[in-house]
Amino acid sequence: xxxxxxxxxxxxxxxxxxxxxxxxxxxxxxxxxxxxxxxxxxxxxxxxxxxxxxxxxxxxxxxxxxxxxxxxxxxxxxxxxxxxxxxxxxxxxxxxxxxxxxxxxxxxxxxxxxxxxxxxxxxxxxxxxxxxxxxxxxxxxxxxxxxxxxxxxxxxxxxxxxxxxxxxxxxxxxxxxxxxxxxxxxxxxxxxxxxxxxxxxxxxxxxxxxxxxxxxxxxxxxxxxxxxxxxxxxxxxxxxxxxxxxxxxxxxxxxxxxxxxxxxxxxxxxxxxxxxxxxxxxxxxxxxxxxxxxxxxxxxxxxxxxxxxxxxxxxxxxxxxxxx
Amino acid sequence: xxxxxxxxxxxxxxxxxxxxxxxxxxxxxxxxxxxxxxxxxxxxxxxxxxxxxxxxxxxxxxxxxxxxxxxxxxxxxxxxxxxxxxxxxxxxxxxxxxxxxxxxxxxxxxxxxxxxxxxxxxxxxxxxxxxxxxxxxxxxxxxxxxxxxxxxxxxxxxxxxxxxxxxxxxxxxxxxxxxxxxxxxxxxxxxxxxxxxxxxxxxxxxxxxxxxxxxxxxxxxxxxxxxxxxxxxxxxxxxxxxxxxxxxxxxxxxxxxxxxxxxxxxxxxxxxxxxxxxxxxxxxxxxxxxxxxxxxxxxxxxxxxxxxxxxxxxxxxxxxxxxx
Numbered sequence: 001x002x003x004x005x006x007x008x009x010x011x012x013x014x015x016x017x018x019x020x021x022x023x024x025x026x027x028x029x030x031x032x033x034x035x036x037x038x039x040x041x042x043x044x045x046x047x048x049x050x051x052x053x054x055x056x057x058x059x060x061x062x063x064x065x066x067x068x069x070x071x072x073x074x075x076x077x078x079x080x081x082x083x084x085x086x087x088x089x090x091x092x093x094x095x096x097x098x099x100x101x102x103x104x105x106x107x108x109x110x111x112x113x114x115x116x117x118x119x120x121x122x123x124x125x126x127x128x129x130x131x132x133x134x135x136x137x138x139x140x141x142x143x144x145x146x147x148x149x150x151x152x153x154x155x156x157x158x159x160x161x162x163x164x165x166x167x168x169x170x171x172x173x174x175x176x177x178x179x180x181x182x183x184x185x186x187x188x189x190x191x192x193x194x195x196x197x198x199x200x201x202x203x204x205x206x207x208x209x210x211x212x213x214x215x216x217x218x219x220x221x222x223x224x225x226x227x228x229x230x231x232x233x234x235x236x237x238x239x240x241x242x243x244x245x246x247x248x249x250x251x252x253x254x255x256x257x258x259x260x261x262x263x264x265x266x267x268x269x270x271x272x273x274x275x276x277x278x279x280x281x282x283x284x285x286x287x288x289x290x291x292x293x294x295x296x297x298x299x300x301x302x303x304x305x306x307x308x309x310x311x312x313x314x315x316x317x318x319x320x321x322x323x324x
Numbered sequence: 325x326x327x328x329x330x331x332x333x334x335x336x337x338x339x340x341x342x343x344x345x346x347x348x349x350x351x352x353x354x355x356x357x358x359x360x361x362x363x364x365x366x367x368x369x370x371x372x373x374x375x376x377x378x379x380x381x382x383x384x385x386x387x388x389x390x391x392x393x394x395x396x397x398x399x400x401x402x403x404x405x406x407x408x409x410x411x412x413x414x415x416x417x418x419x420x421x422x423x424x425x426x427x428x429x430x431x432x433x434x435x436x437x438x439x440x441x442x443x444x445x446x447x448x449x450x451x452x453x454x455x456x457x458x459x460x461x462x463x464x465x466x467x468x469x470x471x472x473x474x475x476x477x478x479x480x481x482x483x484x485x486x487x488x489x490x491x492x493x494x495x496x497x498x499x500x501x502x503x504x505x506x507x508x509x510x511x512x513x514x515x516x517x518x519x520x521x522x523x524x525x526x527x528x529x530x531x532x533x534x535x536x537x538x539x540x541x542x543x544x545x546x547x548x549x550x551x552x553x554x555x556x557x558x559x560x561x562x563x564x565x566x567x568x569x570x571x572x573x574x575x576x577x578x579x580x581x582x583x584x585x586x587x588x589x590x591x592x593x594x595x596x597x598x599x600x601x602x603x604x605x606x607x608x609x610x611x612x613x614x615x616x617x618x619x620x621x622x623x624x625x626x627x628x629x630x631x632x633x634x635x636x637x638x639x640x641x642x643x644x645x646x647x648x
Contacts (some may be wrong), residue, residue, distance in 0.1 A: 004429060005424075005425050005426060005429050005430065006422045006423070006424060006425065006426040006430060007424060008424050010422070010454065023446075026438075026439055026442060026448065026449045027439075027443075028442055028443045028448050028449075029448045029450065030414070030415060030447075032415055032450040034456075035450065035451070038451070039451060040450035040451040042414060042415065044368065044369070045368070045369055051375075051414075051472070052416070053415060053417060053450060053451055053472055054451050055417035055418070055453050055454050055470055056419065057420075057453050057468060058420040058422050058451045059421060059455045059457050060456075090354070090366060090375075091354060091364065091377060093378070093470050095379045095380065095381040095468045097381050097383060097466060098330045099330070100329075100331060100332050101329050101330065102330040103328060103329055103330075104328050104330060105328065107330065109516070110530050114350075115351075115352075118352055119352045122352070122354065123354075124350065124352050124353045124354040124356055125350045126353065126354075126356040126359065126364035126366075126377060127359070127362070127363060127378050127379050128376055128379065129379050129380045130334065131381050131646075132330055132331070132333075132334045132382045133463060133646065134331050134645070134646075135382075135461070137463035138461070139457060139458075139461035139462065142455075142462075142466075144381060144419045144453075144468035144470075146419070146470035148375070148472060149451060171507055172384050178538065186427070260327055301506060320331075321456065322455075322457065
């Protein structure tokens with residue numbers, strides 16, 4: 001019986017949802033490609049330019065959290081998905097569903113946040129839709145953003161053994177900041193949510209692949225990369241940037257920090273030759289950025305700890321729900 | 325106090341939401357145009373081709389209704405928004421939010437419906453996202469679809485007095501079929517929901533403007549056209565195709581049938597010279613299609629009834645909520 005209903009785990013971005021999506025999979029794809037990534041691509045024009053298209057719905061709770069609100073991650077999340085493909089974002093759509101009785105002031109604050117980042121990044125919101133559901137039929141507000149971008153070169157090059165893995169900053173801060181409101185603990189952490197336009201642009205020509213660790217954290221994206229490109233990954237635990245507070249709260253809550261969502265970080269892969277300069281460039285934006293591991297020739301994602309090696313699996317079961 | 329919260333009327337697609345959207349309006353638009361329509365446009369390439377982008381979230385209740393389900397209107401609604409701009413739909417995104425405990429069988433049926441229309445129309449679903457909310461935090465399921473299309477010529481030509489207004493079929497069937505489940509009355513009506521690919525393609529080169537009467541019905545779109553192009557509209561009530569049952573149930577429920585949503589009809593404007601052939605073409609798909617009125621030189625939307633003339637206003641207040 002339990003098998004026949006949707007469980008919270010289906011929304012966590014881990015193994016269960018991947019399986020459900022594959023089972024329900026759409027077979028007709030026309031001329032589109034790259035469905036395994038967060039964005040699909042479509043070749044336009046004569047110069048092999050690619051139209052990149054992505055969508056994400058944000059159901060985060062609470063909707064206001066240290067350092068941001070649902071509007072901030074709804075804008076940044078979709079922009080980042082386009083950037084991770086190597087695309088320049090052209091424009092976003094905004095689909096808002098609101099619960100009857102929701103305070104207009106809060107809506108204005110959320111919309112104001114989106115407007116401010118849109119103006120700052122020069123990525124416009126170009127089309128939108130708003131629906132209202134009766135009181136009690138929706139928990140406050142959810143936001144869908146879809147985005148279009150154009151890529152001259154897709155970040156979809158197959159990594160080879162010896163390539164380095166670089167992370168753009170400390171992990172887990174978004175999730176821990178958000179959970180502080182849910183579990184009512186004190187924290188100085190704020191969400192890491194941000195559009196990664198400048199960071200990606202500074203290294204775009206030197207990297208092969210980029211992925212932002214949202215649902216399922218770096219555990220999910222490293223497994224995605226390993227599976228998609230049929231390569232192994234070795235990560236050195238002590239090199240993974242993580243604030244003391246993220247570590248402590250994760251332990252306290254019994255959560256694996258590698259499964260925690262970030263909303264303003266990315267992991268990228270560069271050749272041995274380029275890795276040093278990529279690391280240096282990314283350190284200009286965040287001093288915690290750094291090389292954390294490399295591509296290997298098996299097909300496992302391995303975490304090298306001070307006690308030895310362990311497999312870093314694709315998150316499964318109930319991760320932390322509604323974190324993004 | 326009442327003014328400071330979101331009311332159901334804000335989700336009905338009428339006057340209130342238009343005002344709220346304008347107040348919250350996004351000023352930065354980059355190179356995008358046509359925000360007053362359901363889709364925004366962006367010129368690409370050298371041949372003045374336009375990229376067309378639109379989004380819609382579907383919160384319909386009940387999710388299964390005579391002749392269709394939420395998946396059917398989620399696909400058709402966004403495809404139709406692209407078609408109304410004169411675009412050939414390239415691909416859709418699919419963002420699903422599901423309540424924990426939702427039956428997998430129903431999800432499979434909804435997804436199956438979307439797959440079937442996608443394959444039939446050759447318009448692929450290319451990117452997607454799924455979230456799950458805790459039981460009680462969402463009423464079953466909502467679906468966002470965003471769509472991209474390419475238009476060689478936008479249907480955005482200014483109508484002039486004397487141009488004819490043609491409707492592609494009977495109005496209000498979707499709303500009345502849906503409400504039969506909500507209010508528990510018997511009906512033989514089924515939703516009119518359908519992607520209007522063939523209908524639009526058959527007349528595209530002969531029309532100036534096209535609009536599909538969803539939220540707010542033909543009352544809303546005729547007022548939209550009048551306002552946008554600064555023209556008047558005269559509609560002859562007796563020419564508006566409407567099934568007897570739509571008329572009767574509207575009277576019974578005290579609803580204005582001109583404000584009822586359709587999900588598979590459109591209104592278009594053609595010159596006096598072209599109107600006859602447009603009508604003839606559209607009658608091949610639906611015998612009820614026909615010329616219902618014309619563009620005038622004032623700026624009012626007037627309904628000519630057997631008793632005299634009355635203004636057909638932009639719907640305001642609580643229309644029927646969650647109809648699409």
